[in-house]
Amino acid sequence: MSAPTSRSVLGVAVIGVGTMGADHARRLRDVVSGARVTAVVDTEAERAKEFADGLDGCTAYTEPAAAMAARDVDAVLIASPGPAHEEAVLGALARDLPVLCEKPLTPDPVSALRVVEAELRLGHRRVQVGFMRRYDPEYARLRRLLDTGDLGRPLMLHHRHRNAAQPPWFTGDMLITDSVAHEVDVTRWLLDEEVTAVTVLRPRPSALAPEGLDDPQFVLLETESGALADVEIFGHCGFGYQVQAEVVGERGAARVGDEPGPRVSTAGRWGGRITPDYLERFADAYDRELQAWVDAARTGRTTGPTTWDGYAATAVCDAGVRSRREGRRVAVDLADRPALYR
Ligand code: ISE
Secondary structure: OOOHHHOOOEEEEEEOOOHHHHHHHHHHHHOOOOEEEEEEEOOOHHHHHHHHHOOOOOEEEOOHHHHHOOOOOOEEEEOOOHHHHHHHHHHHHHOOOOEEEEOOOOOOHHHHHHHHHHHHHHOOOOEEEEOHHHHOHHHHHHHHHHHHOOOOOEEEEEEEEEOOOOOOOOOHHHHHHHHHHHHHHHHHHHHOOOEEEEEEEOOOOOOOOOOOOOOOEEEEEEEOOOOEEEEEEEOOOOOOOEEEEEEEEOOOEEEEOOOOOOOEEEOOEEEOOOOOOHHHHOHHHHHHHHHHHHHHHHOOOOOOOOHHHHHHHHHHHHHHHHHHHHOOOEEOOOOOOOHHHO
């Protein structure tokens, strides 16, 4: 197998051209340097073909394995629905191809652990998991601030995660596994420790949420050191996309995600604009995430969130789903962290 470093431009297969895959393919074409989309894969042949036709030198496939076997494919970006991730990641690992896998790594901790084990057998990291908030300049500054120790030991984290609306098929469990998964990762990353228990509380549902959906939800995460993180997750807030976080430490507090401006004063009022969705709010973070992945892959390295991070987030979300259903605090069941991820 030729090393990915053997090509000056990384040929990427994009698996799944729904909202996220299409946005990433456009990003690889227009924004990221050092890569180009040489293959797109979608279970719907027509959609794959239509998409490939719009990109120079790109071939359409319906099977990930066929794309991964192509000579012009050096790396794989997985943006298909979560249940399809395991097979695609394992296929890429079998060929030692660099992978960027959108979250969730897989839908449940047992299958996520199988991916971790496959990478362990390979003996080196090849997978970056798509927790893009780590690449958001504000979140990155928050992390650096915590590293300085100026805020003292972090005691609490307050997260707000509001979507204007979610698709009609979005379930109450998905508010945890698809949305709160980001806060789980950010909490683990900012505090540099594991989440040990989850409690999900349900306020009365918003009348704007689809009938029968528990929306919003309030999630409490406990960590190894005894810090607490709360998450307001609101799938149908109606007014825009807002993601905010505040760390409260022993000697100070810091928050990110207040709207970036401009703050406009006119006609006796002041105000600003709220971004409509995550594609716009985190566009810069996605750009940086993909560029980092491409840069690393072209030099044979793998950086960023690991399969362990993907597995740990899935294990925490799994506890969250159980807590939501059973109405009680649920301890997170986590395997021992292998040396490759320490
Ligand atoms: C979506 O899948 C994302 O990953 C977004 O970042 C998140 O805000 C949204 O709630 C999820 O559905």
